[in-house]
Amino acid sequence: MANLVEIRDLKVEAKTDSGRIVEIIRGVSFEVAEGEIVALIGESGSGKTTIALTLMGHARAGCRISGGSVVLAGQDMASLPERKRANIRGTVVSYVPQSAAAAFNPSQTIMEQVIEIARIHDLMPAEEARTRAVSLFKALSLPDPETIGSRYPHQVSGGQLQRLSAAMALIGDPKLVIFDEPTTALDVTTQIEVLRAFKSVMHKGRIGGVYVSHDLAVVAQIADRIVVLKGGEVQEIGSTEQILSRPQHPYTKELLGAFKPEARAKSPDKQQSKAILQVQDLIAGYGPIQADGTPLVKALKSVSVEVESGCNLGIIGESGCGKSTLARTIAGIIPATAGKITFNGQTLAPAAGARTREQLRELQIVFQYADTALNPAKSISDILGRPLAFYHGMTGEKREKRIDELLDMVRLPRALKHRRPSELSGGQKQRVNFARALAAEPKLILCDEVTSALDTVVAAAVIDLLKELQRELSLSYIFISHDLSVVEAICDEVAVMYAGEKIEQLPPSAMSSSASHPYSQLLFSSVPKLDPAWLDGLKQDPKLIRAVGGG
Numbered sequence: 001m002a003n004l005v006e007i008r009d010l011k012v013e014a015k016t017d018s019g020r021i022v023e024i025i026r027g028v029s030f031e032v033a034e035g036e037i038v039a040l041i042g043e044s045g046s047g048k049t050t051i052a053l054t055l056m057g058h059a060r061a062g063c064r065i066s067g068g069s070v071v072l073a074g075q076d077m078a079s080l081p082e083r084k085r086a087n088i089r090g091t092v093v094s095y096v097p098q099s100a101a102a103a104f105n106p107s108q109t110i111m112e113q114v115i116e117i118a119r120i121h122d123l124m125p126a127e128e129a130r131t132r133a134v135s136l137f138k139a140l141s142l143p144d145p146e147t148i149g150s151r152y153p154h155q156v157s158g159g160q161l162q163r164l165s166a167a168m169a170l171i172g173d174p175k176l177v178i179f180d181e182p183t184t185a186l187d188v189t190t191q192i193e194v195l196r197a198f199k200s201v202m203h204k205g206r207i208g209g210v211y212v213s214h215d216l217a218v219v220a221q222i223a224d225r226i227v228v229l230k231g232g233e234v235q236e237i238g239s240t241e242q243i244l245s246r247p248q249h250p251y252t253k254e255l256l257g258a259f260k261p262e263a264r265a266k267s268p269d270k271q272q273s274k275a276i277l278q279v280q281d282l283i284a285g286y287g288p289i290q291a292d293g294t295p296l297v298k299a300l301k302s303v304s305v306e307v308e309s310g311c312n313l314g315i316i317g318e319s320g321c322g323k324s325t326l327a328r329t330i331a332g333i334i335p336a337t338a339g340k341i342t343f344n345g346q347t348l349a350p351a352a353g354a355r356t357r358e359q360l361r362e363l364q365i366v367f368q369y370a371d372t373a374l375n376p377a378k379s380i381s382d383i384l385g386r387p388l389a390f391y392h393g394m395t396g397e398k399r400e401k402r403i404d405e406l407l408d409m410v411r412l413p414r415a416l417k418h419r420r421p422s423e424l425s426g427g428q429k430q431r432v433n434f435a436r437a438l439a440a441e442p443k444l445i446l447c448d449e450v451t452s453a454l455d456t457v458v459a460a461a462v463i464d465l466l467k468e469l470q471r472e473l474s475l476s477y478i479f480i481s482h483d484l485s486v487v488e489a490i491c492d493e494v495a496v497m498y499a500g501e502k503i504e505q506l507p508p509s510a511m512s513s514s515a516s517h518p519y520s521q522l523l524f525s526s527v528p529k530l531d532p533a534w535l536d537g538l539k540q541d542p543k544l545i546r547a548v549g550g551g
Helices: 048-054 082-088 110-114 116-120 126-139 158-170 188-204 216-222 240-245 250-259 323-331 357-362 380-392 396-409 414-418 426-439 456-473 484-490 518-525 542-547
Strands: 003-015 021-033 037-041 063-072 093-096 176-180 208-212 225-230 233-239 275-289 295-308 312-316 338-343 363-366 444-448 476-480 493-498 501-506
Touching: 003 048, 003 208, 021 048, 021 063, 021 208, 021 233, 037 048, 037 216, 048 063, 048 176, 048 208, 093 158, 110 116, 110 126, 110 158, 116 126, 126 158, 126 188, 158 176, 158 188, 188 216, 188 518, 208 216, 216 240, 216 250, 225 240, 225 250, 233 240, 233 250, 250 456, 275 323, 275 476, 295 312, 295 323, 295 338, 295 476, 295 501, 312 323, 312 484, 323 363, 323 444, 323 476, 357 363, 357 380, 363 426, 380 396, 380 414, 380 426, 396 414, 396 426, 426 456, 456 476, 456 484, 476 484, 493 518, 501 518
Parallel strands: 037 208, 037 225, 093 176, 176 208, 312 476, 312 493, 363 444, 444 476
Antiparallel strands: 003 021, 003 063, 225 233, 275 295, 275 338, 493 501
16 A cells, blocks of 8 residues: 655754744654554644644744655655645645634635635636535535535534534545544534544545544544654554554553543542532523523523532533533622522622622632633733732732742642743643632632643643642532543542533442433443444444434
């Protein structure tokens, strides 16, 4: 079988803010055969996306391809003139991004954007392009393939938009498609649909693929071979089956070990602990309040949950089920229109602005994206110093000493306090996010998808840190996630949400065996396994899928 891609001794350099040149990709070599899908895996900063982008002849701002060759379909993308590279992008090689929402223009219809490559490169008449787009929509198992193209991006779900971005990548009939973490932001049931669609289209068209991911279970379902990367260097290359079952390199073994975090030790006996949080019949949502006192869009429909002191509650469910709305309503960011929130024995006002400073201090929330949660213009010292001043009145030397202690708590070097968020890695920023919550000295922390943007190794380290902090500081957590392995590792009880309602609650050990609701059963059966044959052999009960309206 001929090689479609041959990367030999690839080197990429980057210029730091101080003007120093550092080599971030160090002599990487691998190949991709025609019709083969090769996965690039490794932690954040390992070079996965940087290498994938070189296949389009592209380097990020401040970077350049400094050595080696990147031969795609007989042409070296590293040395081609930019004009020739532009002709190849979209026709020979195309790209499916992590965030499909960011790839689409909200002011244009989906069809206009999907067929744009055909128009730019004058590949076919517009009507033929539309016909081809509809056939791709069918192949990617999209609903209403004949009419979905007339919608705008905000009128389709996240999973549908991700498949539409694949249609956009495939319209030019490329030989190679680069998938850059395309299912990271999707819940497990949607992820399965998207993976099946990607795999089917790629195999039928004998299209080569480079699949960038930190999720080994996802990679196991779609890749033929795996390239393991760390620090810009190849650690190991092998078939998917060999890498998953007989890894050779210590780092590969570490990645596999991090995939399944160690389960949390048993919490205190509930008979000896009391509820720190009680949520009763909570109703909340968006839009104007109607005559019956409820919002126009009801995101939460009479939800009740309870958290015991020193214990952790997981909230899981598909995108749009109300998980994050529940966290924001408990925090008072979205005021409840009905129901009652009792925290530490006191009834909380629906809106955060009406709560006491002490109530705000004891109940903190940590958001999913540290990039947007941390002020990019402030130093880490300023970010951590603000809650110290607000809640504890700390200033001067006392505040500086406490900032150092907070950085120690979250295992960050004290020297980082002089940097800004943009100078930190994803895992470091999330630790600062936690340090800011800890500055308040809370009793309960709401964790909203706090590991979803992190790679497997970093996410496992964050989970271990949270367990340690809980032991040291007697914290309780509400942990909102679509990653069931993370919830299993840290939570004592798991509440399943569907369409704005809590439909079931059970301990993590019983998630797979004792779930009674059809949606819970579908959700737990959709978690990918570290087994290359798992997706092809997955037979979900049609009754479950019908019972939850198609999943």
